[in-house]
Amino acid sequence: MKKIIVLILLAGWGRLPAEPAWQFEDYFIDQTLRIDYDHTGTALQDIYAFDEAYLEPYWAGSRTHLIDTLDLGAYLFTVQDHPTRTLLYSRGFCSIFGEWRTTEEARTRSRSFSESLRFPMPKREVRITIHARDRNNRFQEVWSLDLDPSAPEIIRTDFFRDVTVRTLMHHGPSDKKVDLLILPDGYTGHEIKKFIGDAKRMTRILFDTSPFREHKTDFNVRVIEAPSADSGIDDPAKGVYRDNILSSSFNSFGSDRYILSYDNKTIRKLASRAPYDFLYILVNSEKYGGGGIFNLYATCIPDNLWSDYIFVHEFGHLFAGLGDEYYTSDVAYAEFYPRDVEPWEPNITALLDPDALKWKSLVDPDTPIPTPWDKSVFDSANAAYQRQRLEIPAGSRRDSLGLAHQRWIHEFNRTRPYWGRVGAFEGSGYASEGLYRPSIDCRMFSRSQTGFDPVCTRAIIRVIRFYTGSR
Ligand SMILES: [Zn+2]
Incomplete structure (x- = not known):
C-alpha cells in the first residue's frame, strides 16, 4: 500500500507530467522489451505467471512522456529501475481477461489468456509491476517481476521476416507521432490487395471524423501484408472454422457480433515487424462485428453496412478507453459497472456526486x-x-x-x-x-453516425497529446 502511494506521488496523477530529471538514453535503448505472461482465473480469483520475454526491433512510443498521466484502464503496469526504484515507465491498459471475468462463464470455470507488457528496452535490471483496480477503482499491486535485460532468456529472434510492411500515412518520427498498425486477418494471398484497399478506406473514414480529422498529422499509419491460408474467420455459432493467421473469431464470450482473437502471441510476433503504439485487426468478413479493448487492439469488418460506424467506435475503445454509452443491446456482461462506484471511463458516470x-x-x-x-x-x-x-x-x-x-x-x-x-x-x-x-x-x-461528443472528444485529444509529446 505504501509503495503505491509513493508511485502515485512520483507519477503526479491527474496533473500534466513533470518532465523527469533524466533522459531516455540514461535508462533505455531504442527498442522494445515485451513481457508475455498468462493471466488465469475465474470471476473471483486470478493469478499471473511469467511466460516469455522478447526483444522487439522498434520502440514507437514517446521518449519524453514515459509516465502515464491519463489514469485510464482497469490495469496499470509500472517499470522501475531496480537498483534505485526510480519510476521509469507506466501505462494503463485493459485486457480480455478483465472483460471475461465479468461473464457468466467466469462464475463456473477458469480460463487462461496470454497478455503482453511492452516498454522501451532497459539498460539495466528493472522491476515490472502490474496494478489492478480494486472494487473502489483504486490501483493495487497484484504481481511483479524482476528482469535483467542481459539475461539469455530474453528472446532475440526476428519473427515473420518475410512479410511486407507498407506505410499508408507518414507524418514524422515514431516517438513524436501516434503509430497505428493495421493487421489483416482472414485475407488469403489473393485477397491481400483487397486488404490494402480496405485499410485505406477505413483509415480515410477515421480521419474524416473529428477530432481525428484535425489531428491527422499527429498519426502514422502502417499495414502488414500477412496472408491467411483460408478466407474469412471463425464463426463458431454457425459451425464455421477457418485457418486464419490471427485466429480472430465471431461469437466471443457467446456474443455473436463480438470479434476477438485470443492468440496474443501470434498477434505480437507479427506486429513486431513495424513500429506501433496501437493495433487494429481488420477482419475479412461482411458479417456485422467488431471489438475494441483499451490499449490492446480493436477489430472490425470492412464490408458491412455499418463498417464506417464500427471502425471509428471501436477505435474510441482502443485509443481513449471510452466506454460504451449504449444500454439497449444484449451484451455478455452481467453488471459490467457496479452502481456504487464511479467508473474510470472518461465518458460514463454513476453520478454519485x-x-x-x-x-x-x-x-x-x-x-x-x-x-x-x-x-x-x-x-x-x-x-x-x-x-x-x-x-x-x-x-x-x-x-x-x-x-x-x-x-x-x-x-x-x-x-x-x-x-x-x-x-x-x-x-x-x-x-x-x-x-x-x-x-x-x-x-x-x-x-x-453522430460524431464524438465534447467529453469523448476531449478524452481523445488528451491521448493524442500524450503520445505525441505535446501539451
Ligand atoms: Zn463499443
Whole structure:
C-alpha cells in the first residue's frame, strides 16, 4: 500500500507530467522489451505467471512522456529501475481477461489468456509491476517481476521476416507521432490487395471524423501484408472454422457480433515487424462485428453496412478507453459497472456526486443534472424495433429496418431540448438506470453516425497529446 502511494506521488496523477530529471538514453535503448505472461482465473480469483520475454526491433512510443498521466484502464503496469526504484515507465491498459471475468462463464470455470507488457528496452535490471483496480477503482499491486535485460532468456529472434510492411500515412518520427498498425486477418494471398484497399478506406473514414480529422498529422499509419491460408474467420455459432493467421473469431464470450482473437502471441510476433503504439485487426468478413479493448487492439469488418460506424467506435475503445454509452443491446456482461462506484471511463458516470461531475467544466450552468431527454419515449420505440428485428432474418430487410431505426434515433435526439449540450443523460454502460452519458447522442451511444461528443472528444485529444509529446 505504501509503495503505491509513493508511485502515485512520483507519477503526479491527474496533473500534466513533470518532465523527469533524466533522459531516455540514461535508462533505455531504442527498442522494445515485451513481457508475455498468462493471466488465469475465474470471476473471483486470478493469478499471473511469467511466460516469455522478447526483444522487439522498434520502440514507437514517446521518449519524453514515459509516465502515464491519463489514469485510464482497469490495469496499470509500472517499470522501475531496480537498483534505485526510480519510476521509469507506466501505462494503463485493459485486457480480455478483465472483460471475461465479468461473464457468466467466469462464475463456473477458469480460463487462461496470454497478455503482453511492452516498454522501451532497459539498460539495466528493472522491476515490472502490474496494478489492478480494486472494487473502489483504486490501483493495487497484484504481481511483479524482476528482469535483467542481459539475461539469455530474453528472446532475440526476428519473427515473420518475410512479410511486407507498407506505410499508408507518414507524418514524422515514431516517438513524436501516434503509430497505428493495421493487421489483416482472414485475407488469403489473393485477397491481400483487397486488404490494402480496405485499410485505406477505413483509415480515410477515421480521419474524416473529428477530432481525428484535425489531428491527422499527429498519426502514422502502417499495414502488414500477412496472408491467411483460408478466407474469412471463425464463426463458431454457425459451425464455421477457418485457418486464419490471427485466429480472430465471431461469437466471443457467446456474443455473436463480438470479434476477438485470443492468440496474443501470434498477434505480437507479427506486429513486431513495424513500429506501433496501437493495433487494429481488420477482419475479412461482411458479417456485422467488431471489438475494441483499451490499449490492446480493436477489430472490425470492412464490408458491412455499418463498417464506417464500427471502425471509428471501436477505435474510441482502443485509443481513449471510452466506454460504451449504449444500454439497449444484449451484451455478455452481467453488471459490467457496479452502481456504487464511479467508473474510470472518461465518458460514463454513476453520478454519485453531481457537484463533482467529472466533465462539469463542459456543462452550461443552466443545464439540469441529471438532464431530461424523454427516455421513456426512446425506450418504447427501441423495444418495438428490437421485437421487429428478431422477426426478420439477417439480410437486406433487416438492414433497412436498422437504418430506419437509426434515422429515427437521430431525428428524435436532434429535436430534444438538450441536443448538442453536455449534461448527464441517464442510460449508459449497458445499464438503463444508474449510469449516465455526457450527451444525448455520440459515436459511443448510437449508430446514427453522430460524431464524438465534447467529453469523448476531449478524452481523445488528451491521448493524442500524450503520445505525441505535446501539451
Ligand atoms: Zn463499443
